[in-house]
Amino acid sequence: MLLTGMMAAALGGCAGASEQSSGASDSARAEIVVADYPLQYVVEQLTDLPVANLTAPGVEPHDLELTPQQVRQVQEASLVVYQSGFQAAVDDAVAQVRPDGPSVDASASFEPLTTSDGVDPHFWLSPKNLIPVAQAVAAQLSDADSEAAKLQAFTDRMNKLDADLRDGxxxxxxxxxxxxxxxxxxxxxxxxxxxxxxxxxxxxxxxxxxxxxxxxxxxxxxxxxxxxxxxxxxxxxxxxxxxxxxxxxxxxxxxxxxxxxxxxxxxxxxxxxxxxxxxxxxxxx
Ligand SMILES: [Zn+2]
CATH class of the missing domain: 3.40.50.1980 (Nitrogenase molybdenum iron protein domain)
Incomplete structure (x- = not known):
């Protein structure tokens, strides 16, 4: 698995394709690792590749701690999708075990809202904020792993939700x-x-x-x-x-x-x- 992860990292944006062509290798196909549920939702709308969420269902994502096994998942993933500044343990793991591996930082995709408490991490509660994140994820996937039609359908769904909220x-x-x-x-x-x-x-x-x-x-x-x-x-x-x-x-x-x-x-x-x-x-x- 470690070798697969390193190969994927070295191949950058072609990680998905390399996984496919490795076909009958002894290791399972490398998964996409996401840091929390909103990012899992985005990725799953775009691809059928396996997705692992570091935040277990029913666990509140603030102050997430990672097990050594999860840090290894981050290292070996074909792609990591996270949100810098939200979960310090994930930021640390990405910096330490895959400084150059393919990753998408959702925080690069939205205009941060600052309150007296600091930067508000909950960007996903305005649906149109998810569209640029989806674009960034799709750009990291090969054509075989994400058809353009899926990104378009996701964009349409978020725009519809945005209109529903605005009208409602x-x-x-x-x-x-x-x-x-x-x-x-x-x-x-x-x-x-x-x-x-x-x-x-x-x-x-x-x-x-x-x-x-x-x-x-x-x-x-x-x-x-x-x-x-x-x-x-x-x-x-x-x-x-x-x-x-x-x-x-x-x-x-x-x-x-x-x-x-x-x-x-x-x-x-x-x-x-x-x-x-x-x-x-x-x-x-
Ligand atoms: Zn919260």
Whole structure:
């Protein structure tokens, strides 16, 4: 496997083709390694090559740690698709074990949104941000491994989702929504909404009492109907806040992983469910 990985690295963009022509070799065909679910979704829309996700389903991707076996996967992959600045362990592995191997850094493909917490990593929550990432991935795949039609179909799907969000959120009684962690900054920016997050960019950080008081005051002032929680993070704070204020709760999913609790089987379906939840909470026509 190591030899296969090194050959693939040496052959750069032709990694896919070299894997194919190696045919009956004793090692399995090298896989594409992705760092998290949104990137897995992009890659799987473009190719039938095997894809391995470093973030297991149901595991929250912030603060991911890699096992030695996963570092070896990064080394041996035909292509690595990751997002620098989001998961430090992946950044370190890429720098250490495949500094020159074929890789796509999604962070090179979108305009970063900066908050008081730092750069918001959740670029995928505005669907059109995924299109340049898909283009960068497709450019690394051989023609045999990704037909142009697949990139076109993916682009059409993301543009349709973008239009659905724009139309669906254009005429609402309220623009403010309250979420568990600050994952929806790109969505709020691109569709004219105001995000109020209980926790910051990382869901593992506990909100302070002062932050909770602020969120409570904003919720009362703006007349929100709903406190949103997530499928992969604790819903305890959201539910107790909603209880105190006499408000509803609902799921707004940052699509950081798909499980049986998700309201859809893939990114596009979950984003449509997010749109429906926002429309209901904000009284959109
Ligand atoms: Zn997040």
């Amino acid at each position: 959120l254009a005429d609402c009684q309220r623009q403010t929504f309250v979420t568990t962690h600050a994952a929806f900054g790109y969505l709020a920016r691109d569709y004219g909404l105001e995000q109020v997050a209980i926790a910051g960019l990382d869901p593992n950080n506990e909100p302070s009492a002062a932050r909770l008081a602020e969120v409570r005051a904003t919720a009362e002032k703006t007349g929100v109907t709903t406190i949103f929680y997530e499928t992969l993070a604790s819903d305890a704070v959201a539910k107790s806040l909603a209880d105190d204020l006499g408000l509803a709760t609902d799921v707004l999913d940052p699509v950081e992983g798909v499980t049986s609790a998700s309201r859809g089987d893939d990114y596009a379906e979950i984003m449509e469910a997010n749109l429906a939840a926002l429309r209901k909470a904000n009284g959109c026509r």
